[in-house]
Amino acid sequence: MSAPTRNVASDTRPGLPHWESPPADLKAAITELKPALRARIGASGRSVEEVFAVVEQLITERVEEIEAARRRGDTVWPVIDYAEIEAGTVSAEALARLHRRGCLVVRGHFPREQALAWDAATVDYVESNRFFENYRGPGDDFFGSVGSKPEIYPIYWSPAQMQARQSDRMATVQAFLNRQWRSESDGVRWFDPGRDSLYPDRIRRRPPGTDSGGLGTHLDPGTLDLWMTEGNQRAFRHLFDGTVEEYDPWDAAHRTSGPQYPGSTMCSAFRTFQGWTALSDMDHDQGVLHTVPIPEAMAYLMLRPLLSDVPADDLCGVTTGQVFPALERWHSLLLRAISGIPDVRAGDSVWWHCDLIHSVAPVTGQQGWGNVMYIPAAPWCPRNEAYASEVRAAFESGSSPSDFPAEHYERDWADRFSAAELNRTGRRGMGLG
Numbered sequence: 487m488s489a490p491t492r493n494v495a496s497d498t499r500p501g502l503p504h505w506e507s508p509p510a511d512l513k514a515a516i517t518e519l520k521p522a523l524r525a526r527i528g529a530s531g532r533s534v535e536e537v538f539a540v541v542e543q544l545i546t547e548r549v550e551e552i553e554a555a556r557r558r559g560d561t562v563w564p565v566i567d568y569a570e571i572e573a574g575t576v577s578a579e580a581l582a583r584l585h586r587r588g589c590l591v592v593r594g595h596f597p598r599e600q601a602l603a604w605d606a607a608t609v610d611y612v613e614s615n616r617f618f619e620n621y622r623g624p625g626d627d628f629f630g631s632v633g634s635k636p637e638i639y640p641i642y643w644s645p646a647q648m649q650a651r652q653s654d655r656m657a658t659v660q661a662f663l664n665r666q667w668r669s670e671s672d673g674v675r676w677f678d679p680g681r682d683s684l685y686p687d688r689i690r691r692r693p694p695g696t697d698s699g700g701l702g703t704h705l706d707p708g709t710l711d712l713w714m715t716e717g718n719q720r721a722f723r724h725l726f727d728g729t730v731e732e733y734d735p736w737d738a739a740h741r742t743s744g745p746q747y748p749g750s751t752m753c754s755a756f757r758t759f760q761g762w763t764a765l766s767d768m769d770h771d772q773g774v775l776h777t778v779p780i781p782e783a784m785a786y787l788m789l790r791p792l793l794s795d796v797p798a799d800d801l802c803g804v805t806t807g808q809v810f811p812a813l814e815r816w817h818s819l820l821l822r823a824i825s826g827i828p829d830v831r832a833g834d835s836v837w838w839h840c841d842l843i844h845s846v847a848p849v850t851g852q853q854g855w856g857n858v859m860y861i862p863a864a865p866w867c868p869r870n871e872a873y874a875s876e877v878r879a880a881f882e883s884g885s886s887p888s889d890f891p892a893e894h895y896e897r898d899w900a901d902r903f904s905a906a907e908l909n910r911t912g913r914r915g916m917g918l919g
C-alpha cells in the first residue's frame with residue numbers, strides 16, 4: 487500500500503489517497519477514499535449530487551434515444567464497410583455515430599472465404615495436436631463451461647490467429663479505431679495509433695445446439711484500481727474534481743502506463759477497443775454480444791458509488807479479483823440501453839470501446855456455429871510495451887500468455903506459428919523491430 491498523497495504541487499484541491507496495489511483492507515480503503523472524493527468534488531463549488539445530476543441527464547437522453555431507435559426497428563450498433571475504412575472514405579456521419587455509440591461492426595473486414603478457411607484451419611490445428619483428448623477442463627472459472635469439449639479454446643499461437651493479427655487488414659482497422667481516441671495531449675504521446683501491440687487472446691467455437699446461460703453485464707477496464715491508483719485518478723480527473731462536463735471517454739491521457747490490480751480477468755494491455763473477428767455466421771438472436779452503447783456511461787459508473795444511498799464501504803459491488811459488475815440495483819438506468827449486435831457473417835469484425843458495459847445473451851439450442859477470434863486494438867504505449875516482453879516469451883515457447891491461465895497446451899505443437907513467419911507488423915507488434 488502506498489502512502490496517501492495529500493497534496494499535489496500547484497493543485498490546491500483536496501488530494502486523494504491512492505493505492506498502487508490492492509489495499510490489504512478493501513473496506514477500510516473505500517471508507518477512506520469516498521469522503522476524499524466527495525471533498526475534492528465539493529471544492530469545485532458543486533455537490534456530488536449536482537455533478538451526478540449532470541451525468542444522469544446526459545445518460546438519460548442517450549438511453550431514451552437508444553430506446554426510441556429500437557422501437558423504430560433501427561440498428562443501434564453502427565456498421566461500416568471495411569472498404570470505406572481502407573479507402574479513407576468513412577463519412578462524417580458514420581464517424582459521429584461511432585463516437586456516440588462507442589461500438590462498431592466492420593462488414594467484410596476479411597473475405598468470408600478467408601474467415602471460413604481460418605476456422606477450418608483452427609480445427610485442423612487442435613485436432614492434429616490431440617487437443618480434445620488432452621483437454622483438462624477450463625483453466626479459469628470466468629468463461630469456462632463444464633463439458634467434454636471446450637467452447638473457449640485456450641490456444642494462442644495457431645497460424646490462423648497470427649495471420650489475422652499481423653494482417654494488413656487488421657492493422658488498417660486497428661489504426662482507424664485507435665485514431666478515434668485522442669492519443670496526444672499536454673505534450674505527451676500517450677500511444678501510437680498506427681502500431682498495434684499484438685495482444686494474444688483465445689478462440690471461441692460454440693457448436694450448434696448449445697444451451698448457454700450467457701455472461702452477465704460487466705466491464706473490463708479494471709476494478710477498484712479505477713478509483714484507487716494515482717494514474718486512474720488522473721485519467722478520471724474531471725469526474726473527481728467537479729468538471730464533469732470536460733470528461734472525454736476518448737481521451738487516453740494517463741490511461742496507458744498504469745497498473746491494473748491483479749485478478750483472473752485482468753488485462754495487462756491498454757485496449758482502445760475490444761474486438762473479435764467472426765469465423766462463422768451468427769444471427770442476432772443466437773446468444774450474441776450486447777453492449778450499453780454509451781461511452782459516457784463510465785462517468786455514471788464512477789460517480790454512482792458516491793451518492794448517499796450506497797454504504798460507506800461499498801463501491802456499488804466492485805471488488806478485486808472479480809469483474810466490475812453492472813447491476814440492476816445501482817445501474818438500472820444504464821441497463822435499459824443494452825443492445826445486441828446485428829446479424830454478422832464470417833469475416834465481419836465486432837468492436838467496443840474498452841469502457842463499455844457488455845454481456846453475452848443466453849441461448850437455447852443455438853442455430854449454427856458461434857465462432858470468433860478475439861483480437862483487440864491495443865496500440866503501442868508504455869503499458870503494452872511492458873506486456874510485449876511477456877508476449878515474446880510466450881510466443882517463443884508456445885506458452886499461454888501471462889494474462890491467461892497457465893495451461894500451455896501448444897508448447898510441443900510443431901505446427902504453431904513460427905518466428906520466421908512474422909511480417910513487419912507482427913515483429914513490431916511484439917517489439918521485435
Ligand SMILES: [Fe+2]
Pocket residue numbers: 704705706844
Ligand atoms: Fe468482458
